[in-house]
Amino acid sequence: MNVMAKAEKKISSAFIYFFGSFGGILFGYDIGVMTGALPFLQADWHLENAASLVGWITSAVMFGAIFGGALAGQLSDKFGRRKMILMSAIVFVVFSVLSGVSPDMGEASAYYLIIVRMLLGLAVGAASALVPAYMSEMAPAKARGRLSGLNQTMIVSGMLLSYVVDFLLKDLPGEWAWRLMLGLAAVPALILFLGVLRLPESPRFLLRKGDEAQARKVLSYIRKNPAEIDQELASIKETAKEERQANQKTSWATLFSGKYRYLVIAGVGVAAFQQFQGANAIFYYIPLIVQKATGQAASSNLMWPIVQGVILVVGSLVYMWIADKFNRRTLLMVGGAVMGLSFILPAVINWMMPNMNPMTIVVFLCIYVAFYSFTWAPLTWVLVGEIFPLAIRGRASGLASSFNWIGSWLVGLIFPIMTASMPQEAVFAIFGIICILGVIFVKTCVPETRGHTLEEIEEQGTNHGRVKASNPEN
Incomplete structure (x- = not known):
């Protein structure tokens, strides 16, 4: 032992x-x-x-x-x-x-x-x-x-x-x-x-199972001093107690009650928009996209996924640098607007200039991936982690995750069917419109969470529910 x-x-x-x-x-x-x-x-x-x-x-x-x-x-x-x-x-x-x-x-x-x-x-x-x-x-x-x-x-x-x-x-x-x-x-x-x-196992899980000694040992691996460990153990116990009480009082119907509806719609909506905006169409099908644009065999276009991958990795590092310097809503709206234009402009240019260089669409896709990589890609899950009140956090986070995966599945399923029946530029223009709708959604339906405590965010939802109740026509 x-x-x-x-x-x-x-x-x-x-x-x-x-x-x-x-x-x-x-x-x-x-x-x-x-x-x-x-x-x-x-x-x-x-x-x-x-x-x-x-x-x-x-x-x-x-x-x-x-x-x-x-x-x-x-x-x-x-x-x-x-x-x-x-x-x-x-x-x-x-x-x-x-x-x-x-x-x-x-x-x-x-x-x-x-x-x-x-x-x-x-x-x-x-x-x-x-x-x-x-x-x-x-x-x-x-x-x-x-x-x-x-x-x-x-x-x-x-x-x-x-x-x-x-x-x-x-x-x-x-x-x-x-x-x-x-x-x-x-x-x-x-x-x-x-x-x-x-x-080691998570200290929160160990405490939930009553093994405080092992939870303390695990925290000793990753915390600097005994006082910090004692404080965190006490905090975990208190949070676990609150979660048990919250879970006993809530149901799926609670998510859409007046008090929580605003925040649930905001979090689940952002998670759904992240996928329906079409990012995974690029990640799954970029060689076939280039093939359709240029006529070159898809199997000879495998350098383009590497280009997209490098952009994604660099973007994730950029996000870690700017994460706490800009408001969540600002980054989502700027990112969504540029992403939407990156999808819509190739269709507009192709309509005005039928002899457009076929690689133009690929250049715009790179711009889309760059802005997606440090806005909607990471911020969706940051916001989902912050926006749901404790009483509904488990169910609401699960609902947001499910909608996100449903969107990912549907985009992967229907993109080749869409491109088989209509011009590629038109398909991306549809995704571009969804990106713009996502910007409007963030502007009108999503509260700012940066710099706010979880209690303050919950209060925003509660206040919004009261306003809606007193002004039902809004």
């Missing part, structure tokens, strides 16, 4: 935060890997004219993630964050390998891969829910903003990693290329599993 305790004492806070957030690598890798694998998969299985099947293969992970996040959240309250992250890593390894060894059985192969990727999506959704929860419970309050930025950086780094792997494997025979691209997702999942084996 003493030997084990000494071994645990060697765990550094850097190790805990690195592997605590490493699940973001898995999340990002599987978002990005299909971008490079799809052109080879289409050619190998002759799916060039099967837009709906292509959409389902690409979006199946997001469909599974809708359920994986909700399921993992509930199970982690019972079994612990650490154990559920380990389980997610195992599921990720198994179904990544099964994706790579998909049998070649004609059209039946596509349905096999769709099912396997749906099951893989359970792990992706679980990682997206468990990693932020674990990190927020391990991090000191003053570092939570930066560490939420670290999670975003891990996600986009995972996407960039997948793009680089796709590029390095592109010269293999087509059948081997896409299989290795999908199968190699098991490698970061295995690294995560081995790293998390050494991680």
Whole structure:
């Protein structure tokens, strides 16, 4: 027992935060890997004219993630964050390998891969829910903003990693290329599993299970002095008591009562807009977008995903630098406006100049990704984490996450169907209009949360509910 305790004492806070957030690598890798694998998969299985099947293969992970996040959240309250992250890593390894060894059985192969990727999506959704929860419970309050930025950086780094792997494997025979691209997702999942084996459980979960001694030991790894540990233990106990009381008094109907409706609509709306604005259409399909614009084979355009990945990583670092220097609403509105124009202007230019250089649309997509990377991408989850009052936080956060994954799934599913039936510029113009609607939504429906305590934000919602009740015509 003493030997084990000494071994645990060697765990550094850097190790805990690195592997605590490493699940973001898995999340990002599987978002990005299909971008490079799809052109080879289409050619190998002759799916060039099967837009709906292509959409389902690409979006199946997001469909599974809708359920994986909700399921993992509930199970982690019972079994612990650490154990559920380990389980997610195992599921990720198994179904990544099964994706790579998909049998070649004609059209039946596509349905096999769709099912396997749906099951893989359970792990992706679980990682997206468990990693932020674990990190927020391990991090000191003053570092939570930066560490939420670290999670975003891990996600986009995972996407960039997948793009680089796709590029390095592109010269293999087509059948081997896409299989290795999908199968190699098991490698970061295995690294995560081995790293998390050494991680401690969340002190909040340990206290909830009555193990105060172990919770104190875990906090001693990541806090500087005993007084800070005592203060945090007391704070966790008080918060856990308030949460138990809140959960006993609330139901799903509570979310849309007059007191909370304003804040729930704001948080869930921002989470939904983030996906319906079309970002994932770029991340999933950029080689096919370039192919349609230029006529060059998609498999020869795998440098463009790397360009997008580098922009995303740089943008996540920019966000960590500016996060607390500008209002949330300002960044969301500026970002959304530029994103919308980046989608709409190519359609306008193409209408005015039919001989427009086909790469113009790709340049505008890069501008879109740049502004998305340091505004809507990270700020959506910062705002969702801040805006929901304690009494409804669990249910409201789950609802926001579900709407976000539903949007991600639908964009991945319908984009190839839309581009098969209308000009590419028109499809992006539709997403551009949604971006502008998102700006209007933020302007009219979302309160500012920067610099406000959670109690002040809740009071804004309460006051807004009172105003609406006294002026129902508004």
